[in-house]
Amino acid sequence: MKSTSMQWTLRIIVFALFVVSALAKMFPIWAFEKQLVDLGIASWCSAPYFARLLLGVELAIGIAILQPHYLKRIVIPSTILLLVVFCIHLSIEMVKHGAMNGNCGCFGQLIPMTPLEAFLKNVATIGLLIWLYKITTEKEMKHRFSLLLLIWSLSSLLIFALFPFCPCAAEETPEVAAIEEPSTSPETAPMAEIDTTTEKASGAEQVETVAVDPGPAAVTSAFSKLAIVNGKKANIDQGKAIVCFFAPGCDHCQETAKELAKMAKQKDFPPIYIFFMDEEPEKIPEFIKQAGRNFPYRILDIPTFWTTMGPEGETPGVYYLWNGNVRKTFLGINERAFNATELKSAIAKPGK
Secondary structure, X not given: OHHHHHHHHHHHHHHHHHHHHHHHHOOOHHHHHHHHHHOOOOOOOOHHHHHHHHHHHHHHHHHHOOXXXXXXXXXXXXXXXXXXXXXXXXXXXXXXXXXXXXXXXXXXXXXXXXXXXXXXXXXXXXXXXXXXXXXXXXXXXXXXXHHHHHXXXXXXXXXHHHOOOOOOHHHOOOOOOOOOOOOOOOOEOOOOEEEEEEEOOOOOEEEEEEEOOOOOOOOOOOOHHHOEEOOEEOOOOOOEEEEEEEOOOOHHHHHHHHHHHHHOOOOOOOOEEEEEEOOOHHHHHHHHHHHOOOXXXXXXXXXXHHHHHOOOOOOOEEEEEEOOEEEEEEEOOOOOOOOHHHHHHHHHOOOO
């Protein structure tokens, strides 16, 4: 009787670990897709498929551990093997990037875990599974492998149904979203000099030349091809500009937008352009309202959003450009988080 109670206790613990892990990765599922792309496991075109199939596996394992068919011969050994593969992957990541750096994504964004914490969690789970294997006795019954396939198939189909996506969206031309012109935010164009006139006491006029820093040599930035305002291309590579990458539902992004809105009230502050990730786009009007300023913006599909930012991209992302040259970058909420003082300092620096 005690052995049976212990078996069910261990099975329920393993069930909870895998189901919670799968559910945590679903919200938001794009974060799991991005992790697969960053690891080189998939491209943005194949990541939606891989993500949903892998989540189906996790969910299926959690369910399969509660049923009797091939529990000891297939379910427990394959689960241990999967965790061993995860441990090897985490060991490689710890060697490359450090044991305490980053979020392994084992529980998505819900419960951030460092690679070391995830490694220890997996080792502990392997220990529980070995214990479960030793105390489990399979019943004399007709085992059905087809039931295991059915559990995985239905789990995967459920996730595909809950999170539909457009196939190969990364290879398509993104649609242009409605964008509003900023109310006040004049663009600073590079100029060699400006003529001003002053009047002498005698009444004669004198032309005074004031040198203006033309900035660095003009280049084409990675953002310029996406900068569309009201169906027309915005010249973000001409003069100074601030380019932001925000998620509509991101609190940190909204706080950054509020700070930028305050800074934009200053004379000759560079124009601000926002690229929103196509997640919860219905929140954009409220985002703009809370920021307190009508920023020009465009909605990018998730693959385009992240590929434009590059592998190191994090939200909120803020880039200060001068003639297309990226002069200052702010990413995420940690060491490289947005800092208004640092941005002001970067804008004030000479171009050469």
